Amino acid sequence: MCATKWPAGAILDGMSTQVPQTVPQEEWLRLDRQICFSLHAASRAFNGVYRVILKDLGLTYPQYLVMLVLWEHGETPVKRLGEHLRLDSGTLSPLLKRLEAAGLVRRERSARDERSVEVRPTPEGAALRERAEEVPRRIVSATGFTLEEIGDLHARLDRLTGALDAAALQESPGRR
Template sequence: MSDMADPLSLDRQVCFALAIASRNVIGLYRPLLEPMGLTHPQYLVMLALWERAPLSVKELSKLLRLDPGTLSPLLKRLEAVGYIRRRRDSQDQRVLAVSLTPEGHRLRGEAEKVPPAIVGRLGMNMEELQELHRSLTRVIAAADGAHH
């Protein structure tokens, strides 16, 4: 059977292309994030906080699409290195609020160098990357819709 006719050919699988692209692109971040003491998942947490802090753990969980059990160790590590603070909300003690420390705010300046460096390493133009982002956003929405 030729690859073109085989619906199970590895090279024709969207899931395979997404998995490899994700692993390879995230790999490009590693040498840029290591000097900041961040892993890629921790970087995503910081991006959300730089944009919207303070946030509750529940809000962060929803924004990042991570369950609280996965998010909690990331937050503990970021707190241990001094980038964030977790405190009970003064209005509602059940809510754990996450905010940036001065060091966490300062780190944003270093992080601003990451996106252009990634674009440079990928060697793709901004139009291609924006179209890819739009396509992936549609894939995410379609997959979300298929789960409901």
């Protein structure tokens, strides 16, 4: 919910604030833009390349991510999809409805737990995997990075995400 107060500064609590104060006051806003902004920009640039490549498949980028999970794990409840992709039902429900309308997945209430909805690829959705298999190579090639560099970047980003999640969690302890 993160709807809480913010006594401001809580995010620093419990974290080592080992940032050297060698950077002049004035520079902080510029520096900051570089950090957050370069990530934001990279994410959107990635999105753009995926958009072009996935157009043939009729998928958006988040829809592709969902299909990746389904191809790997088969029938999966919405809840677990959300855990894999870090998305909640507010995002997944309409997305899955579109995938179902496109004939790529089927949704049906679990028999054992009527709260849960199982999502599984239709034959068409499963068949799409073959055509999707060339996507990764094209993406890697578009990055211009070697596999080693990609692995390294991946590790850094995961560490970053972990730290950011931990910091945000300090604020809103009760969600997802």
